Amino acid sequence: MASAPSPSPHDRSRSEDEEDDPVDGMISRTGCAELHYALQDCMAEHQDWRKCQTEVQKFKECMTTHQNTRKEQLLKQRTSATQSA
Numbered sequence: 001m002a003s004a005p006s007p008s009p010h011d012r013s014r015s016e017d018e019e020d021d022p023v024d025g026m027i028s029r030t031g032c033a034e035l036h037y038a039l040q041d042c043m044a045e046h047q048d049w050r051k052c053q054t055e056v057q058k059f060k061e062c063m064t065t066h067q068n069t070r071k072e073q074l075l076k077q078r079t080s081a082t083q084s085a
Helices: 022-030 033-046 049-084
Strands: none
Touching: 022 033, 022 049, 033 049
């Protein structure tokens, strides 16, 4: 009896009953998902994060930009909330 082939770890398609991974959701909301997937692919291929430094750096820069933008948004919201109070 042959078993069904295991799904590829790089297959981004989703079945209808598959639940969303909260980490994937968070990364998708940052706008850095494609860089995250490129890093995952590199890691799967090389099995050594040191060989994926270009991908690590690009993902880090994207996340840093997102975090800084988010901080600015929150600061503006707090400032406008305290001024209207």
